[in-house]
Amino acid sequence: MIVAGGGQSNYNLVDMALGQIIRRKREQMRLTLDEVSRQVEFSKPYLSTIETGKVKNPPGDELLVKLEKLLEFEPGLLLHIAHMERMPSDIRGGYESAEAENEKWRRMIKNLIKESPDAEQLNTMLADNNLDIEGAKKSFAAGRLVPVINRVEAGYPKDFDDMDYPVGIADDYVRCPDLHDPNAFAVRVVGDSMEPKFNEGNIVVFSPAAEVHNGDDCFVRFTMPHETTFKRVFFETGQKVRLQPRNENYSPMMVEGKRINGVYRAICKYESL
Numbered sequence: 001m002i003v004a005g006g007g008q009s010n011y012n013l014v015d016m017a018l019g020q021i022i023r024r025k026r027e028q029m030r031l032t033l034d035e036v037s038r039q040v041e042f043s044k045p046y047l048s049t050i051e052t053g054k055v056k057n058p059p060g061d062e063l064l065v066k067l068e069k070l071l072e073f074e075p076g077l078l079l080h081i082a083h084m085e086r087m088p089s090d091i092r093g094g095y096e097s098a099e100a101e102n103e104k105w106r107r108m109i110k111n112l113i114k115e116s117p118d119a120e121q122l123n124t125m126l127a128d129n130n131l132d133i134e135g136a137k138k139s140f141a142a143g144r145l146v147p148v149i150n151r152v153e154a155g156y157p158k159d160f161d162d163m164d165y166p167v168g169i170a171d172d173y174v175r176c177p178d179l180h181d182p183n184a185f186a187v188r189v190v191g192d193s194m195e196p197k198f199n200e201g202n203i204v205v206f207s208p209a210a211e212v213h214n215g216d217d218c219f220v221r222f223t224m225p226h227e228t229t230f231k232r233v234f235f236e237t238g239q240k241v242r243l244q245p246r247n248e249n250y251s252p253m254m255v256e257g258k259r260i261n262g263v264y265r266a267i268c269k270y271e272s273l
Helices: 018-028 033-040 044-051 061-070 077-086 089-115 119-128
Strands: 002-004 144-153 172-176 185-190 203-207 216-222 227-235 240-244 253-256 260-270
Touching: 018 044, 018 077, 033 044, 033 061, 061 077, 089 119, 172 203, 172 260, 203 216
Parallel strands: 144 185
Antiparallel strands: 002 260, 144 172, 185 203, 203 260, 216 227, 216 260, 227 240, 240 253
16 A cells, blocks of 8 residues: 655556556446456456556556557557566666656756746747657556665664665665656665554655655664664754654654754655555
8 A cells, every 4th residue: 555645645646556557447437357357358367466466577468458448548558558567677767767857857948938038939949859848648657666775763773774776776666656756765664663654564765856844754864873764854943953753652862963964755655454
């Protein structure tokens, strides 16, 4: 289950994995798995494993084409998402990072055009050079892969390392919808100081690009020594930072701002039901 966190609640509900996309569209069309199974000529148990994400690999192109026609998807959409999921994680990570960077440039150009007195001339220049600042528009998209790099203590700060992986690379990944930060990362929660909102074993995604405000749940990285913790953050006077647990059995920590070399806001969490 993915839960919004850190004050960000405007998630695109259709920004999800392939199986979830298929299931959502099937339910919108009020079709049962039995009906879909008969029409695409694939077994109901297999279709169920696709929708629940229990298959190791995306389904084949033959089935995806049939599902696109039956469920009235844009032709080629499910094929595109499945082909993306088949990519090795390092190649897909590079592709998604490039797409995120392109989107930032598109937004910047849009803002320049909006504020420029020569907007018409700029639009003409873009058209003459076949430059598209709108980007691909799809009603459904697979969520972004975010690397799970280590564990974060929901307790007292502990030694931390990122296992020497490059940015965006790890042994395990989760999908995070509506996230365009190529430097986002996820960690597993250890300890109980952030209960009841965050429990041990939850996977929490953090975004270095997200703005941090007082009271946000944050991954906090220390220097001198190199440690991390997971707490609510409050910026006090005199360059002090209060790290506040959510669990009332734990006391807050006051630290010098110069000891902190990274504060990253929680964007979403994964938890088992």
